[in-house]
Amino acid sequence: MSPDLLIKNAHIIDPGQDIDTTGDILVSQGKIKSIGKDVKETGIPIIDASGLIACPGFVDVHCHLREPGFEAKETIESGTAAAAHGGFTTVCCMPNTNPPLDNLASIDYVNNTAARKGVIRVLPVGCITKGRAGKEMTEMMEMANAGCVGFSDDGSPVTNSRVMSLAMEYAASLNTLIIDHCEDTELSRDGQINDGWVAARLGLKGIPAAAEESMVARDIALARMTGTRLHITHVSTAGSVELIRNAKKEGIHITADATPHHLTLTEEAVLKNIAKNGISLAYDTNAKVNPPLRSQSDIEALIRALNDGTIDAIATDHAPHSTEDKLCELDTAAFGISGFETAFGVLMTLVNTGKIQLTTLLACLTHKPAGIIGEKYGVTATLRESSSADIVLLDLNKIWKVNARSFYSKGKNTPFNGIDLKGSVAATIFQGNFAYRDSMLEVTG
Amino acid sequence: MPEKVLLNSADIERALVRVAHEIVERNKGASNVVFVGIKTRGVPLAQRLAKIILDMEKVDAPVGSLDITLYRDDVSSLSFKHVVQQSNVPFDISNRHVILVDDVFYTGRSIRAALDALMDLGRAETIQLAVLIDRGHRELPIRADFVGKNIPTARNEEIKVYISEVDDVDKVTVMKPGDGGGDERE
Amino acid sequence: MNVNETKLSVSGHESFPSLSIELWQHRHVLDLDDFSCDEVNLVFEIADAMSEVISRDVKKVPTLRGKTIATMFFEPSTRTRSSFELAAKYLSADTVSLDSIKSSVAKGESLIDSLRTLQALGVDTIVMRHPCSGAPYIAAQNLETSIINAGDGCHAHPSQGLLDMYTLRRHLGDLNGRKVVIVGDITHSRVAGSNIWATKALGVKLTLCAPPTLLPHGLHAMLKKCSLDHVTVEHDLDVAIRDADAVMPLRLQKERQQSGLISSIREYIQLYQLTPQRLSLAKPGAIVMHPGPMNEGIEISHEVAYSSQSLIEEQVTNGVAVRMALLYLITGGKIR
Numbered sequence: 001m002s003p004d005l006l007i008k009n010a011h012i013i014d015p016g017q018d019i020d021t022t023g024d025i026l027v028s029q030g031k032i033k034s035i036g037k038d039v040k041e042t043g044i045p046i047i048d049a050s051g052l053i054a055c056p057g058f059v060d061v062h063c064h065l066r067e068p069g070f071e072a073k074e075t076i077e078s079g080t081a082a083a084a085h086g087g088f089t090t091v092c093c094m095p096n097t098n099p100p101l102d103n104l105a106s107i108d109y110v111n112n113t114a115a116r117k118g119v120i121r122v123l124p125v126g127c128i129t130k131g132r133a134g135k136e137m138t139e140m141m142e143m144a145n146a147g148c149v150g151f152s153d154d155g156s157p158v159t160n161s162r163v164m165s166l167a168m169e170y171a172a173s174l175n176t177l178i179i180d181h182c183e184d185t186e187l188s189r190d191g192q193i194n195d196g197w198v199a200a201r202l203g204l205k206g207i208p209a210a211a212e213e214s215m216v217a218r219d220i221a222l223a224r225m226t227g228t229r230l231h232i233t234h235v236s237t238a239g240s241v242e243l244i245r246n247a248k249k250e251g252i253h254i255t256a257d258a259t260p261h262h263l264t265l266t267e268e269a270v271l272k273n274i275a276k277n278g279i280s281l282a283y284d285t286n287a288k289v290n291p292p293l294r295s296q297s298d299i300e301a302l303i304r305a306l307n308d309g310t311i312d313a314i315a316t317d318h319a320p321h322s323t324e325d326k327l328c329e330l331d332t333a334a335f336g337i338s339g340f341e342t343a344f345g346v347l348m349t350l351v352n353t354g355k356i357q358l359t360t361l362l363a364c365l366t367h368k369p370a371g372i373i374g375e376k377y378g379v380t381a382t383l384r385e386s387s388s389a390d391i392v393l394l395d396l397n398k399i400w401k402v403n404a405r406s407f408y409s410k411g412k413n414t415p416f417n418g419i420d421l422k423g424s425v426a427a428t429i430f431q432g433n434f435a436y437r438d439s440m441l442e443v444t445g
Numbered sequence: 446m447p448e449k450v451l452l453n454s455a456d457i458e459r460a461l462v463r464v465a466h467e468i469v470e471r472n473k474g475a476s477n478v479v480f481v482g483i484k485t486r487g488v489p490l491a492q493r494l495a496k497i498i499l500d501m502e503k504v505d506a507p508v509g510s511l512d513i514t515l516y517r518d519d520v521s522s523l524s525f526k527h528v529v530q531q532s533n534v535p536f537d538i539s540n541r542h543v544i545l546v547d548d549v550f551y552t553g554r555s556i557r558a559a560l561d562a563l564m565d566l567g568r569a570e571t572i573q574l575a576v577l578i579d580r581g582h583r584e585l586p587i588r589a590d591f592v593g594k595n596i597p598t599a600r601n602e603e604i605k606v607y608i609s610e611v612d613d614v615d616k617v618t619v620m621k622p623g624d625g626g627g628d629e630r631e
Numbered sequence: 632m633n634v635n636e637t638k639l640s641v642s643g644h645e646s647f648p649s650l651s652i653e654l655w656q657h658r659h660v661l662d663l664d665d666f667s668c669d670e671v672n673l674v675f676e677i678a679d680a681m682s683e684v685i686s687r688d689v690k691k692v693p694t695l696r697g698k699t700i701a702t703m704f705f706e707p708s709t710r711t712r713s714s715f716e717l718a719a720k721y722l723s724a725d726t727v728s729l730d731s732i733k734s735s736v737a738k739g740e741s742l743i744d745s746l747r748t749l750q751a752l753g754v755d756t757i758v759m760r761h762p763c764s765g766a767p768y769i770a771a772q773n774l775e776t777s778i779i780n781a782g783d784g785c786h787a788h789p790s791q792g793l794l795d796m797y798t799l800r801r802h803l804g805d806l807n808g809r810k811v812v813i814v815g816d817i818t819h820s821r822v823a824g825s826n827i828w829a830t831k832a833l834g835v836k837l838t839l840c841a842p843p844t845l846l847p848h849g850l851h852a853m854l855k856k857c858s859l860d861h862v863t864v865e866h867d868l869d870v871a872i873r874d875a876d877a878v879m880p881l882r883l884q885k886e887r888q889q890s891g892l893i894s895s896i897r898e899y900i901q902l903y904q905l906t907p908q909r910l911s912l913a914k915p916g917a918i919v920m921h922p923g924p925m926n927e928g929i930e931i932s933h934e935v936a937y938s939s940q941s942l943i944e945e946q947v948t949n950g951v952a953v954r955m956a957l958l959y960l961i962t963g964g965k966i967r
Contacts, residue, residue, distance in 0.1 A: 281768055330763065330769075514694075516694070
């Protein structure tokens with residue numbers, strides 16, 4: 001039983017209910033008891049949240065917790081601590097573990113471990129195909145019943161369209177979600193970064209936008225055919241945005257997310273970050289990610305899509321790796337960015353430069369991704385009375401320097417290391433408990 | 446104190462003529478003599494000596510140029526590198542009397558390097574050293590065979606040789622420290 | 632050895648140092664993108680001196696006595712490796728060569744670990760070839776030892792770029808305004824990669840000629856972004872070769888057909904082989920170079936390869952002189 005808690009004088013923003021006010025939030029027995037002005041309560045811990053924003057805890061539909069199998073990169077314990085540090089109270093973890101999450105037992109393993117070691121809610125995503133081999137469907141019904149939030153072969157797209165369409169038919173009948181990492185692996189073969197000028201400059205094989213877009217187009221056609229709920233994750237190109245926009249107009253059940261890094265960095269990030277000892281060029285493996293960082297015009301298209309709702313959510317695609325996986329040749333370096341702990345600060349650069357509204361950003365981190373998941377997992381990501389007390393306190397004015405070494409995540413792989421960000425997470429409360437609390441935030445009473 | 450002129454153009458010419466005579470005398474003529482000048486100013490001095498001997502003996506002694514950078518004993522150390530220049534000794538020095546020519550003879554380290562360089566070019570009958578100025582302060586057991594002018598100096602003085610082919614004027618000067626001016630070579 | 636007794640005329644041209652050594656600020660030689668015209672010319676001036684050393688009977692100077700140079704080749708190479716090793720030996724450096732393909736990598740040792748071992752052994756300079764673009768940059772960022780890139784993936788091969796331009800300069804003099812054509816598999820060519828920068832530094836006009844499938848997609852964008860307006864791209868060799876002062880065909884690897892990048896070797900030969908007929912479209916007496924190893928009868932015909940216009944053998948000799956110059960500049964003395 002968690003102790004009760006009173007959050008005083010917070011700037012409360014709940015995009016799901018169009019709430020934007022100043023007031024107090026009373027938490028009791030892990031749930032929100034009341035929201036209002038001058039809530040009087042004595043004998044319980046009190047946070048003076050003056051100057052802070054209180055909003056529903058963030059929801060991430062795409063991350064990698066690496067357990068089981070890759071505990072050197074991340075564990076459910078370290079990953080959820082990192083997520084909480086980033087303001088997240090619900091994360092959906094991808095099934096490309098070892099063994100992959102392709103059966104009931106592995107889903108149970110994640111759920112049990114998360115219950116024991118996790119500090120926030122973990123919802124596992126199951127594989128679409130056994131062993132992520134793209135050939136045979138998994139036992140989706142059984143896994144869905146065990147709490148699998150959706151299905152994806154993330155990292156290894158289902159290239160066989162027939163297999164994908166069958167899985168989508170199953171998913172439609174289960175009213176569950178197909179999350180696809182869209183990549184034509186023939187077009188992207190040996191590719192390291194975006195197929196643009198930087199790839200030519202560095203002598204690297206490129207991953208063309210068409211590798212993503214052709215698969216998005218196929219998935220849309222299959223979703224049209226099967227009527228499934230399709231979620232296109234980590235959208236990176238202007239062309240994909242256009243395909244999704246048109247599919248939505250047509251009424252196809254499609255949603256999409258983009259990542260903080262695809263919204264803020266271009267392919268040129270690979271060149272940055274290291275220039276010492278008179279070395280003129282960098283091959284920063286920390287900016288190697290799949291899909292690759294694209295061009296400025298792609299960023300602009302993604303931001304427009306956030307603003308017009310074509311892109312529904314922001315997902316971190318938190319992909320932690322060990323030092324050895326990144327301290328090597330770029331060709332052999334692992335794809336991925338450790339994203340939980342920089343997500344909010346990085347996204348605030350979009351707000352601070354006037355590219356998106358704060359409420360749009362918070363909507364894309366709260367009730368909109370919660371809506372994609374569906375209500376059956378108890379994730380509403382709104383501050384309704386009697387809903388789970390999943391709350392994040394945000395300090396929009398705090399300027400801080402990214403220091404990967406201080407990450408809670410085991411993955412220190414970030415292209416943002418060393419940069420200054422404005423906007424940080426002061427506390428993350430999950431079911432009434434502190435999952436993360438900044439040491440500067442005082443709790444009295 | 447300004448740069449003080451020790452030798453003017455005529456002094457240099459007289460010294461070279463005397464050295465040329467000594468070379469011919471020592472080698473019983475000039476028929477088997479070749480000149481190798483150490484870059485930079487040893488080269489025009491070698492050319493002048495050869496010209497004097499041509500006029501005097503009607504013997505056209507070949508002149509080569511030697512860059513000693515690759516043989517210096519300070520390349521691997523922390524001191525600064527030098528631009529390596531091409532050596533040009535387009536004749537065989539084997540069994541010849543090689544007159545090695547330099548402008549200032551000081552510590553002896555340049556001559557040591559030049560001797561190593563010459564050894565790599567062939568087996569000379571003899572190697573003889575001709576210098577315009579000997580200012581003393583040897584650090585190696587090396588001596589000159591022909592000296593244009595002995596000028597006793599203090600270590601902190603700077604001897605500068607100007608040769609018209611390089612510097613547009615012929616003169617030798619001395620400067621006390623703090624007078625400014627360029628580096629002394631060698 | 633040249634035993635012709637020529638006498639330098641008293642008024643004759645004698646070169647005095649025209650460039651200051653202080654121009655040289657490189658701790659590593661990773662590519663030529665950070666080389667100015669003067670720096671390239673400084674390398675050439677020193678390479679001239681090294682050429683003279685190579686032409687002697689006794690090809691050895693004591694310059695780098697007591698220095699150790701390691702060659703670390705993560706992919707097979709005989710030419711470049713022997714060229715660097717000879718260059719080091721002519722300068723009296725000790726050399727150690729690590730057959731990294733067989734040893735450490737096979738045991739799963741990481742690149743950085745292998746290099747750190749060499750550094751701990753007290754090696755002064757590491758000459759490194761690696762199949763991954765950028766590997767020498769990762770090395771340079773993580774090590775104190777000087778790195779010379781002897782070819783990385785599809786990215787750069789700076790000593791080759793320098794020796795190509797050095798060879799051209801010896802025959803054409805000032806290269807400003809000259810036109811060079813590189814024809815072949817540009818996508819996979821680190822030689823083309825470094826020559827793009829070498830030609831820029833020297834004011835040479837460069838034409839890259841290849842079928843579209845052997846050019847990187849981002850090439851045009853890169854040329855624009857990096858202000859490489861001396862480079863033009865052309866698919867038709869008969870057009871590209873007009874008025875060329877020099878032509879350099881690149882090796883076409885047979886795997887390119889297997890991976891579908893070209894339809895057939897036969898068609899490639901018809902369209903892109905440097906033949907006497909094609910060469911006649913260039914400037915009269917145009918120079919032919921090739922970075923080697925050649926596929927005679929594929930990218931270059933036998934007649935052209937061994938014609939009087941071909942400097943392919945001289946490139947190999949000049950390679951040693953240029954690499955001696957680089958080793959001298961990198962290993963001899965310390966900057967700062």
